[in-house]
Amino acid sequence: MKRMAAIVRVVELRKSFGPLEVLRGITFDVREGSVLTIIGASGSGKSTLLRCLNYLEQPTSGEVYLDGKPIGFRIEADGRRAPDTAANISRMRAELGMVFQQFNLWPHMTVLENVIEAPIRVKRLARKEAVDLGRRFLSKVNLLDKENEYPARLSGGQQQRVAIARALAMQPKVMLFDEATSALDPELTGEVLEVMRALAKEGTTMLVVTHEMGFAREVSDRAIFLHNGQIEEDGPPARVFSAPTSERCRQFLSKVLH
Amino acid sequence: MLDNFNHLVLPNINLLLRGLSVTAYVCFFAFLLAIALGSVACLVRLYVPFIRVVAIGYIEFCRATPIFVQLLWVNYVWPELFGFPKTVVGAGIIALALQSSGYLAETFRSGIEGLSKGQRDAGLAVGMTNLQIMRRIVMPQVVLVMAPSIVNQMTVVIKSSTLVSVIAIPDLMYEALKLVNTWFEPIEILTSTALMYIVAIFLISILAKRVSDHFRSKFGLAGLV
Known part of the structure; x- marks a missing residue:
């Protein structure tokens, strides 16, 4: 490997x-x-x-x-x-995916929207495809049940896990x-x-x-x-x-x- | 007094309402134009270094000139200098928009500068362009955070619009003054007019506050501001 x-x-x-x-x-x-x-x-x-x-x-x-x-x-x-x-x-x-000390989630978007924003805007994925992808990475950080929450409703640890999912969703090399x-x-x-x-x-x-x-x-x-x-x-x-x-x-x- | 009200205001209520609709029309377009001009001025000031000084000059000019002067200036001087506006209503809309755009530009700027750098960094890190970040991340948050100031500016436009009667735009104030000058009975007519302004501004403020509070609490922004 x-x-x-x-x-x-x-x-x-x-x-x-x-x-x-x-x-x-x-x-x-x-x-x-x-x-x-x-x-x-x-x-x-x-x-x-x-x-x-x-x-x-x-x-x-x-x-x-x-x-x-x-x-x-x-x-x-x-x-x-x-x-x-x-x-x-x-x-x-x-x-290159990046995870920040202060999470830096976008507060006006739901958890799922945070994760699929870049796949849609940057990779130009169709929304449905991006949603599937986003859910895959949210389940990877064990937050699938929070996909419709806004970041302010999550604990710091949950926010950081969303931020990790957001970075992973671009499937970066590093x-x-x-x-x-x-x-x-x-x-x-x-x-x-x-x-x-x-x-x-x-x-x-x-x-x-x-x-x-x-x-x-x-x-x-x-x-x-x-x-x-x-x-x-x-x-x-x-x-x-x-x-x-x-x-x-x-x-x-x-x-x-x- | 009630008697006077009955035979001065009620028979002319259609006239006043027509004036109110002109006020609404002028304010609506003035505010739209103000938002557009204010956004441009703010973005130039922040992000276009080589004409930044032009934006600063524009903003300061708009904020430092009395609305009364701007109205007369746009109405009488602009047609000579630039060949427009062609109508008094156009002049009124532009003059009101000018002044508000200066204030809105500064409101937008403080909103953008108040946003944590991390919000942009997060967008850059996933490969978003500056334009995408501005549209998708910065602007929505600036509007939410600055909603109270933006709504306040809207009410300022409505209040300032009472002055457009001096360039003969038939707005609510114009119609009211015309009635006063016909009957020489200012008490009922001006009181009713004031009430119409109060109700209009009150309704707009309440509605805007409802909407912005809804979104601000939904996103948890209420605690931030």
């Missing part, structure tokens, strides 16, 4: 906000079907990294490839880099999770982690920014520790979590693991 091909490739990615350099040259690959967790203190650039991958933030320099295709730029016939068209960028984004459980009460994180665990088991390629160290250790194939916009530690979770070589990573882990 797990192939060796790198589905996401990040090369020397840099991102500055004004004078502040948040990412300082990040390079890594993600194999198809694998789970990569990205850990680090707040302000280390984890969220910015994910947002650069689907071009919600425009990288200052460096390259991101999805399945071999560059995101946000194209190579002209003369070999020069040119910014890609908005339409192409949208198309590439659709192949799922990005940006602190998907950080805004949830502790008793609600379990139901979201359970869904994420199931996705990992099915072989979904996932990039997960998280503070749930136990989950990261158990589910991921590889973990990256970011510090000051650089990769400080990179390896299999057993090593990164138990025997990190970087002093900063050790300090960070001792703080979050008590």
